[in-house]
Amino acid sequence: MYDIKKIRNFSIIAHIDHGKSTLADRLLEYTNAVSSRDMAEQMLDNMDLERERGITIKARAVRFEYKAEDGGIYDFNLIDTPGHVDFGYEVSRSLTACEGALLIVDATQGIQAQTLANAYMALENDLEIIPVINKIDLASADIEMAKREIEDIIGIPADDAPCVSAKHGLNIKDVLEKVVRDVPYPKGDVSAPLKALIFDSYYDSYKGVIVYIRVFEGSISVGDNIKMMHTGAEFEVVETGTLSAFSTVQRKTLYAGEVGYFAASIKSIVHTEVGDTVTNADRPTDKALPGFKKAVPMVFSGIYPADGAKYGDLKDALEKLRLNDASFLFEPETSIALGFGFRCGFLGLLHMEVVEERLEREFNLDLITTAPSVIYELTLKNGNVIRIDNPSNYPQPDAIEVASEPIVKASIITPSGYVGSVMELCQDRRGLFLDMKYIDSDRAELHYELPLNEIIYDFFDALKSRSKGYASLDYEIIGYRPSKLVKLDILLNGDVVDALSFIVHADKCNTRARRIVEKLKDHIPRQMFEIPVQAAIGGKIIARETVKAMRKDVLAKCYGGDITRKKKLLEKQKEGKKRMRTLGTVEVPQEAFMAVLKLDDE
Amino acid sequence: MVISLKTISIYVHIPFCRKKCNYCSFYSLPDCDDGIKQQYTDALIRQIKAFETDSSIKSIYFGGGTPPVLGVKRLLAIFEEIKSSFSLAEDCEITLEVNPRSVTLDELIMLREAGFNRISMGMQSADDNELAVLGRTYTNAQYEYAMRSVSAAGFVNISTDIIFALPEQTKEGLVKTLITAINMNIPHISVYSLSIEGGTPFYYKRDSLCLPDEDTEDEMYYLLCDIMQKHGYMHYEISSFSREGYESRHNLHYWDCGEYIGFGAAAHSFYNGKRFSNIADVGTYIALADECFYSPTDFNTQPVLSDIEKAGERIMLGLRTSKGIKTDDELIRRSEKFINNGYAVIRDGILSLTDKGYRISNSIIAELLV
Secondary structure, three states: OOOHHHEEEEEEEEOOOOOHHHHHHHHHHHOOOOOHHHHHOOOOOOOHHHHHHOOOOOOOEEEEEEEOOOOOEEEEEEEOOOOOHHHHHHHHHHHHOOOEEEEEEEOOOEOOHHHHHHHHHHHHOOOEEEEEEEOOOOOOOOHHHHHHHHHHHHOOOOOOOOEOEOOOOEOHHHHHHHHHHHOOOOOOOOOOOOEEEEEEEEEEOOOEEEEEEEEEEOEEEOOOEEEEOOOOOEEEOOEEEEEOOOOEEEEOEEEOOOEEEEEOOOOOHHHOOOOOEEEEOOOOOOOOOOOOOOOOOOEEEEEEEOOHHHHHHHHHHHHHHHHOOOOOEEEEEEEOOOEEEEEEEEOOHHHHHHHHHHHHHHOOOOEEEOOOEOOEEEEEOOOOEEEEOOHHHOOOHHHEEEEEEEEEEEEEEEEHHHHHHHHHHHHHOOOEEEEEEEOOOOEEEEEEEEEHHHHOOOHHHHHHHHOOOOOEEEEEEEEEEEOOEEEEEEEEOOEEOHHHOEEEEHHHHHHHHHHHHHHHHHHOOOEOOOEEEEEEEOOEEEEEEEEOEOOOOOOOOOHHHOHHHHHHHHHHHHHHHHOEEEEOOEEEEHHHHHHHHOOOOO | OOOOOOEEEEEEEEOEEOOOOOOOOOOOEEOOOHHHHHHHHHHHHHHHHHOOOOOEEEEEEEEEOOHHHHOHHHHHHHHHHHHHHOEEEEEEEEEEEEOOOOOOHHHHHHHHHHOOOEEEEOOEOOOHHHHHHHOOOOOHHHHHHHHHHHHHOOOOEEEEEEEEOOOOOOHHHHHHHHHHHHHOOOOEEEEEEOOOOOOOHHHHOHHHOOOOOHHHHHHHHHHHHHHHHHOOOEEEEOOEEEOOOOOOHHHHHHHOOOOEEEEOOOOEEEEOOEEEEOOOOHHHHHHHHHHOOOOHHHHHHOOOOOHHHHHHHHHHHHOOEOOOEEOOHHHHHHOHHHHHOOOEEEEOOEEEEOHHHHHOHHHHHHHHHO
């Protein structure tokens, strides 16, 4: 029975490890949406990688019923959110689909950077925030402290916040009752033309793209002709329904206020972009929902199979991943050093790592990845303007009139104690200070303009380590700006290795060059002859290290005919060789390519 | 009647010694009581009796441990069993490993008379301080005395071991050791660089050992190659130098991919195309010898080497000696960079490693195996 007043759409937002997934599990368990027997694993996060890294990469949603104390049966839609800066836009779309959010605070740790960043985003979306104090079973829990922080820092009342132990299933009902009472029911005119928000989608090999939507106005039924308002694509709906913990439940129609899915024989997720508005093609709504942004890859990197013969496998894997991730692009490229591979575009560095890890884990591929790059805009002396996302295509210095690089506006929230070191970091990354304001006595928000190329390597890690994990980062691209850029080439035994070239600001090229050659020296094993490792700009060497020739590698004694030991040793050595790439005359292990990406980890 | 043209070698492992040296990682038991030694001797004899072959025996090697620690009478009993069980080639090389203080002149004479014709006596160093650091329980004077006894007993084919790159060793120290051995006219000298193996006393104090740095070790190596050559020794194997005709036939047999049978705990065998080994535990070995022919778990279940494995072994073992391996076009192409960098040479269609190549033979072999 459709009753918009009985619908509650909400998300759970929390700092990593504050218990988001565990609470979600308990809610489902308490309402019998899943049996505890099926609950061996947390189900909302269903990718291995997410569980391991404690992050949620793709949003998922679950519908379940709750019989409240007032006797009514309520439809709950719990929408999960991804938790990283690269996916900020996806998070904001997921939150837009809700009326309320559970803000989990760990009673032993209090408010953390991510709690705050998420809470602000929820407030921006006008969500009703329900604080939930978790982990009250722990001896070090300080419920009063957690409540005080919520009131002082976020500024929302926390007096009657449910205090739970998600781990032990304590006071879960309080949370459910609170959702019924405090989360507003959705407003929406069922008779108006269809207006629904896409907040996620995935590719199913039988049904085509399954699109996750929140209906704001009107309704969507099997047989309807629908239109994506931004992409303009039109389809006929073949299936709609709601989402349960393990499967989908078919329904003929979804009405205003509801969360569910539809399928319409859509061949590619290119047509179903997150944030787009779905309307009825025959009776369209006049205005799309606000806030749509096209997902634009900002970070590019070359991905090559470690074993050149696996090129076809890599291509298949990339195509499969692309089916479920429209923000990720790839096209073939060739490197003199690495052979055939692909230039891939990502939303950010985490997105890149996620894709690489999935390729290695789910598709069992060994990869070599080149240093990430942004897109540079070059005005050449001949007047042409070109865009370069691969350093090896960077023109000679004398051909360039003006080189421009993308700039972001970054917002960093940090406890006041770390303001100094965060500013130092931004300074070091060529940041332009805009302003700083204190959110309260403990927390400051800083705004900087930073070149994107300075934050794609390891900025996030550096920020975390300088703030003991408390600082959070958000950024948006604001445009291009001319800059003093140079291309740094790396030479092994005198030969340029194209896959190791990268673009760097002229003022930083010496430092960077030195560190790279040092790193390479440490990661290239000794070989039969001495190997110079050099960094050069336009043919001029600016840094050099030497990998000495191998001195001793011999098993002098084979005792009493024990040949098996020696054989095993040599077999292992032989296997090690297989993981090496021969660049000219030099053998380079995969780790060396990785090491170059992580220059600031010491 | 089938006449076998195959000749095999025999290795007898005696895993007993007086005291473990500080660098030793081999299976050997110090301080064993006489009862166990007798049981071990009985077990060995049973294993030898149980093994049947129509191959003639090309060489026999008693290694350890320190074999005389078993008792010379027991060694002779084992040797007698071998002589009566197998047909020894006329020129069979029969080696016994000894330590300077483990045998008397009388015992050496007995061994010589029984048929032993080669003695290998570890020297390691001619410097008493270095000997003490290594945990050897004799002085150089005692070594020289023992070596005179070996000669007096009638042994001519004599070998010794030297270790270099010792803690705090200088190049002068190494030269002194080499010259001492050369002056005693020892025709076969093996020289190893010290390697710190896991589980040894040296391993646990490796950080305080003051080992020569890699440049010094390198210089020591080329210096010793030079000295040995000047004194008429050929560098015929990675770690071994000999005067003409005094190469270790037993070891060359290993590198020639020859077959051999190992008796005793932890002994390795290569027989009928299979490689296998006895369990490295004296107690279990004694118990097993009671019930069966020859550690059947290993012997019967091991696969016969495939052609690919055999080819790999020929490269791996063949490149250990100056006899090298036969080349073909493929091998010539793949060894080009070693030859260009002075690590190997091809002469009369044979690829062999140079002094420089021996030093990094693992890398070269691993690459040729790929």
